[in-house]
Amino acid sequence: MTFNPFDLTxxxxxxxYALCFIAIAFYRWVRRKQWLAVQGSGPRIKWxxxxxxxxxxxxxxxxxxxxxxxxxxxxxxxxxxxDTLSLGKGSPTGLEEPELAVRAAVEAGKSSLKSVCRGFVxxxxxxxxxxxxxxxxxxxxxxxxxxxxxxxxxxxxxxxxLGVIRLVLGISAGRPVGFLIFLCVVTLFVFFAWRGVANHxxxxxxRLLMDRMRLxxxxxxxxxxxxxxxSHNDFVLAAGLFGVSAVLTGELAWMSAAFxxxxxxxxxxxxxxxxxxxxxxxxxxxGGGGCGGCGG
Amino acid sequence: xSTRELASLGLGLGWRPELALMxxxxxxxxxxxxxxxxxxxxxxxxxPLQALRERGVQLVPHGVSLSLGGAASLDTQRLDQLARLxxxxxxxxxxxxLCFTRAGGxxxxxxLPLPYTREALDxxxxxxxxxxxxLPVPLAVENIASLFEWPDAEMDEAQFxxxxxxxxxxxxxxxxxxxxxxxxNLGTDMPAFLAKLPLSRVAYVHVAGGFTDADGLxxxxxxxxxxxxxxxxxxxxxxxxQVNGVMIERDGRFPSDTxxxxxxxxxxxxxxxxxxxxx
Numbered sequence: 001m002t003f004n005p006f007d008l009t010x011x012x013x014x015x016x017y018a019l020c021f022i023a024i025a026f027y028r029w030v031r032r033k034q035w036l037a038v039q040g041s042g043p044r045i046k047w048x049x050x051x052x053x054x055x056x057x058x059x060x061x062x063x064x065x066x067x068x069x070x071x072x073x074x075x076x077x078x079x080x081x082x083d084t085l086s087l088g089k090g091s092p093t094g095l096e097e098p099e100l101a102v103r104a105a106v107e108a109g110k111s112s113l114k115s116v117c118r119g120f121v122x123x124x125x126x127x128x129x130x131x132x133x134x135x136x137x138x139x140x141x142x143x144x145x146x147x148x149x150x151x152x153x154x155x156x157x158x159x160x161x162l163g164v165i166r167l168v169l170g171i172s173a174g175r176p177v178g179f180l181i182f183l184c185v186v187t188l189f190v191f192f193a194w195r196g197v198a199n200h201x202x203x204x205x206x207r208l209l210m211d212r213m214r215l216x217x218x219x220x221x222x223x224x225x226x227x228x229x230x231s232h233n234d235f236v237l238a239a240g241l242f243g244v245s246a247v248l249t250g251e252l253a254w255m256s257a258a259f260x261x262x263x264x265x266x267x268x269x270x271x272x273x274x275x276x277x278x279x280x281x282x283x284x285x286x287g288g289g290g291c292g293g294c295g296g
Numbered sequence: 297x298s299t300r301e302l303a304s305l306g307l308g309l310g311w312r313p314e315l316a317l318m319x320x321x322x323x324x325x326x327x328x329x330x331x332x333x334x335x336x337x338x339x340x341x342x343x344p345l346q347a348l349r350e351r352g353v354q355l356v357p358h359g360v361s362l363s364l365g366g367a368a369s370l371d372t373q374r375l376d377q378l379a380r381l382x383x384x385x386x387x388x389x390x391x392x393x394l395c396f397t398r399a400g401g402x403x404x405x406x407x408l409p410l411p412y413t414r415e416a417l418d419x420x421x422x423x424x425x426x427x428x429x430x431l432p433v434p435l436a437v438e439n440i441a442s443l444f445e446w447p448d449a450e451m452d453e454a455q456f457x458x459x460x461x462x463x464x465x466x467x468x469x470x471x472x473x474x475x476x477x478x479x480x481n482l483g484t485d486m487p488a489f490l491a492k493l494p495l496s497r498v499a500y501v502h503v504a505g506g507f508t509d510a511d512g513l514x515x516x517x518x519x520x521x522x523x524x525x526x527x528x529x530x531x532x533x534x535x536x537x538q539v540n541g542v543m544i545e546r547d548g549r550f551p552s553d554t555x556x557x558x559x560x561x562x563x564x565x566x567x568x569x570x571x572x573x574x575x
Contacts, residue, residue, distance in 0.1 A: 217343030218320035225314045226550060234317070 005162060006169070013166055014179050020159050021187060028152030028194070035148040036210075039203035042133050047212075049233050050098050051130055053240025054122050055209050058141045058200050063120025064259060065239040066098035067113060068248070071255055072228075072235065075099070076106060082258040083113045096236075097123040113258055135205035145198040146206075153194060160187045213241055223247040302434065302467070303388050305354060305500050305541025307564045309556075310518075315546065316344045318553040324564065327354040327500075329543055332390070333361055337380025345385075355385035356500075359392040361403075362427065364437065365410040365420045366396035375430050382433050389499055391436040391469040392427070394420065394457060411446035412456040417463070424464035436467035436499040441477035441506075441516040453484065454492035467499035472529040473516055473545075477506060480514040486529060490536065500541030503530060503563060519548035522559055527566065534570030542567055 005016055047055075053065045067085070070076040074090030085106050092103055101123060105116050122141065130136045137144040163184045170177040201209065213220075216237065223230060223238040227247035230238060239247045248256040306326025309319055319328060328348060335341075335357070341349065349355055359378050362370065382390045395407040410416045428435055439457055451459070461468055470493070478484040505520035522544065533539060542563050546556060 214343065217347065218316040221313045221342070221344050222315070222317035229314075229550070229552065230317075 006166065010170070010175060010180075014183065017159065017163055017166075017180070017183055020155075021183070021190075024152050024155045024159060025190075027155070031151040032148045035151070036203060036207055039207045042135060042204045042208050045133070047208075048126075049236035049240055050096060050122075051126050052209075052212055052237055054126050054141070055130060055135055055201065055205055055212075056241050057243070059120050059122050060117055061240060061243070062098050062122045062126070063102060063117040064244045065236055066096070066102045066120075067117055068239055068244045068252075068255060068259065069232065069236060070095075070099055070102055072252060075103060078113065078255070078258055084111050085113050085116060086111060097125060130205070133204075134202055135208060136200050137202055137205075138200070141200040143198040143200055146201075146203055148203065149194065149197045153191075156187065156191055156194070160184065160191060163187060209241075216241055220246065224249055226250045228252045302499055302540060303354070305356070305388070305543075307560060307567070308356075308500065308541055308543030309560065310358075310543060310545040310547070311345065311348075311355075312547065312550075314550045315556070318556065320344060320347065321553075322557070322560065324560075325353055327356055327388075327541060327543065329356045329358045329391070329545075330385070332357040332359040332378050332381055335381055335384075337377055337382075337384045341384060349386065354388050356387055357381045357385060357390045359390065360407070361397050362392045362423075363395075363397040364392055364423045364427065365394060365416060366398055366423075367419060368399065368401075370423050370426055372430075375427055378427075379431050382431060387433055389434040389436055389467065390431060391438055391499070393440050394437045394460065395440045407440045407442075409440060409442035409445060410456070412449040412451045412453060414450055417456060417459055420460050421463045424460065424466050428464070428466070434467055434499070436469040437461070438469035438471050438502065439474050440471070441474035441481075443481055443513060445482055452492075453478070454489045458492060458494055461494055461497050466497075468493065468497045469500060469502065470498045470533070471502035471504075472533065473502065473504040473506060473522070473526050476523065476526050476529060477514045477516045480508075487532065490529075490533060495533070495537040498533075498537065498540065500543060501530065501533065501539055502543060502545050503527070504545040517548065518545045521551070521555075522563075527562065530563065530566055531570065534567055538571070539567055 005013060008016055050062060050065070053062050057064075067076065070090075071078055074088040075092055075095065076085050076090075077088040078085060087103070087106060092100070095103065098120075102116060102120065105119075110116050110119070124139075127136065127139055127141060131139055137146070163180060167177055167180050167184060170180060219230075219234060219238050220242050223234075223242065223246060226249060227235065227238070228250035230247065235247060244259045245256055248259060304326065307324055308327040308329060309315065309322070309325060311319060311328040311330045319325060328345075330345065340346070341355075345355060357378060359374070362374055362378065364370070378390055378392075381387075393407050395409060397404050397407060410420065424435065424437065437457075437460065439453065457468065460466065475484065475486055475489055479486050503522050503526050504516065504518045505522045505526070506514055506516045506518070507520050508514050530539075530542065544556070544559055544563060550556070
């Protein structure tokens with residue numbers, strides 16, 4: 001007895017299709033997890049905060065973090081439109097290389113925060129160390145698909161082909177095909193989403209990034225409430241790892257409108273695809289509270 | 297139960313998200329207290345708390361809404377949640393307040409004092425026993441700060457607490473700042489209060505800071521530095537008994553890590569000094 005999916009009735013085929021889809025997604029998830037687990041997180045060396053920022057979000061993230069830090073130090077000031085940058089009264093001494101680069105850009109007349117950040121190029125000293133230890137795929141931080149992004153792609157193509165054939169047969173036989181069209185569209189959407197997963201990190205870089213996110217969960221928790229209290233290194237590390245908007249809290253909240261993209265925009269979403277692997281986002285909304293002021 | 301059966305807690309701090317980083321970086325903390333109502337025992341612990349747990353820092357859930365002294369029956373859902381959280385945290389004990397927070401179906405939003413009467417004592421003892429039957433770990437109850445006292449008291453606060461502990465077998469979470477607040481607002485005699493309490497039942501100690509308002513009332517805000525008078529009370533306590541654990545509560549106007557760290561250092565030094573003096 002042989003199994004022929006085309007012998008199935010319409011509802012049976014839909015169930016078969018959905019089950020196959022779930023199985024492929026599960027297979028991909030398991031394979032990627034296994035692949036990532038054997039990558040290792042590279043040599044045990046101390047990574048500087050801006051290197052971690054570069055790892056997490058490439059050029060844009062480094063530019064945003066440096067700009068936010070300069071605003072925090074009053075080396076730059078932001079106009080009321082939340083986009084125009086100019087030099088402030090803060091001292092430029094002791095600035096790090098990315099901060100000097102942002103300041104130089106503003107000094108040279110580049111005044112739009114968005115254009116400064118989007119056009120930012122990470123200093124070679126930061127990228128070269130990441131490249132040397134195999135954390136990024138190439139020197140210009142260009143996106144490359146790593147092997148794990150291909151897991152499950154062929155079965156998904158086959159499933160989609162099967163669905164399309166069945167769809168054509170169904171239409172020619174005058175059968176209702178609404179649900180099947182829906183499933184095929186979802187499959188197509190997932191296909192392109194999976195195919196589009198590419199970033200500047202190697203497997204080792206992604207593993208290191210996930211480790212850093214996990215190890216810095218306390219930093220993230222505090223940054224989300226009291227970003228203004230962080231030291232320079234903590235601020236750069238937290239903003240670099242979790243995004244600038246995650247640390248613009250407390251007395252820095254005034255900056256958040258400038259760094260938060262408007263709804264529907266993707267200007268601040270340059271972070272790698274690794275963030276989903278972090279364990280830091282789990283749990284409740286951070287608890288806390290306390291019972292001060294009520295006698296307890 | 298006496299605190300001899302309880303593992304030593306050491307130096308502690310109330311865990312708040314704002315202090316997570318500082319707490320992670322203090323390697324001398326033996327325990328942190330978490331506000332029970334802010335966590336769900338059915339879910340995994342927050343990553344920073346899990347990391348502390350793995351490091352050997354003990355987590356103590358601290359309830360603020362069980363209303364142990366309320367005339368209404370205990371909310372078993374809250375009790376179950378506290379029990380689940382204690383298990384999730386592998387807590388050595390949990391703590392709650394000796395007060396009521398709701399009546400007639402209404403939540404006060406505050407920790408309200410109990411009338412120091414036999415009737416109120418019977419209620420609170422029954423509720424503590426009910427909680428103990430469900431909780432997987434010992435329960436410590438905390439003395440609260442209040443701005444008023446109910447009339448027709450049949451005993452004083454220290455006698456009430458002592459009876460509640462002896463009749464229920466619960467431990468005591470001694471809040472020295474609440475005692476200080478009651479001294480300022482209600483005239484409580486602090487040395488006499490300490491002398492009347494069964495100090496062998498003190499599971500751990502709270503210290504915190506508050507402020508005095510324009511009307512001269514002292515408020516237990518947990519948002520100010522620990523007053524010198526509270527440090528002095530801690531010294532007196534340490535001279536009387538071996539303290540199992542001491543922690544600072546800080547819920548607002550968070551100071552720099554350096555300032556709060558210095559307060560913790562001062563607490564640790566004081567406890568150490570007393571222990572060395574005993575030896």
